[in-house]
Amino acid sequence: MDDKTLVCDVFIVGGGPAGLSVAATLPDDVSCVIVHQDREIGLPVRTSGASWLQDAERLGIPEHLFKRIGTSEVFSDKEQAVIAMGDEVPVILDTPRLYQWLARQSDHKDRRLLLATKFMSITQRADGRYESIIRGRNTHWERVIATHVVDASGWHFAVLEALGLAAKPERLAVGTEYEYPIGDNDTDRVIAFFGTRAPAGYGWAFPTAQDTLRIGVGIIQPDTDKSPRDLLDAVVGDARFLKRLGLTLAGAPIVHSGILPSVAYDDRLVFGNV
Ligand SMILES: Cc1cc2nc3c(=O)[nH]c(=O)nc-3n(C[C@H](O)[C@H](O)[C@H](O)COP(=O)(O)OP(=O)(O)OC[C@H]3O[C@@H](n4cnc5c(N)ncnc54)[C@H](O)[C@@H]3O)c2cc1C
Missing domain, CATH: 3.50.50.60 (FAD/NAD(P)-binding domain)
Structure with a gap:
């Protein structure tokens, strides 16, 4: 050779x-x-890093590479609910490390x-x-x-x-995220929001192991022609909506990720893949 x-x-x-x-x-x-x-x-970074404790433990991921979350809440345009997770403990991964x-x-x-x-x-x-x-x-x-x-x-x-075995997917999950100093926000709570704020997808916010609050929006294109950046800007600029979510955004945002694509599932909305 x-x-x-x-x-x-x-x-x-x-x-x-x-x-x-x-x-x-x-x-x-x-x-x-x-x-x-x-x-x-x-x-x-190409992912928010939300995952599950059981999976992290099964894969032998060291504790210092993720943060456990205690409370999960979901918001629609008009309703909200606290999700009882039972033994399913969400974790936020420190993805680069x-x-x-x-x-x-x-x-x-x-x-x-x-x-x-x-x-x-x-x-x-x-x-x-x-x-x-x-x-x-x-x-x-x-x-x-x-x-x-x-x-x-x-x-x-x-x-x-x-190799001509498959074509690039026509539908892609596309998302973007900002990070803020954690400030007064709950360090133990993850939220997801659905509806007009994130059509054909959802938004999320959670604390990270680095003492920041990460907030993002992901949607599926071309199911919607909206841009995740525009949707996220609308969310972080809406004081009333943030109050309803129980979030305080302090200081200047750091862009945690650019516009990130991921494979979308055909018939399901799957957490983690927008
Ligand atoms: C905004 C957003 C948030 C997400 N949040 C979560 C979450 O919270 N939890 C979760 O479980 N999942 C989440 N996901 C999904 C998760 O990111 C993907 O499922 C995961 O990244 C897939 O891993 P992968 O290794 O298959 O592909 P990727 O992570 O995309 O890695 C593929 C790598 O291959 C490289 N590559 C591509 N083409 C070439 C080439 N021609 N030559 C050399 N290198 C190449 C790319 O640069 C890339 O680094 C999210 C996705 C998005 C878009």
């Missing part, structure tokens, strides 16, 4: 939670290459992680293996030949689309 071609058992496209989890669970003697188009693992922790779970394996490197195209060779073209700012590698390829590119469907 030339010095521009990597050969491995498993080629993973995308260093988000899916790709990193695959790498972490491969047997130690299986060689793997991950390409991740972002410069860092975990940044930019969690993903970095996830990446470390395969550090000891025969794994090469190429950051700022993009999967471009793929063909199947006569010997059955897959040959992919990659491009990176800081790497001289140009090709990866692998027996198995994992498309962990999220909503991009990068490999599946390149």
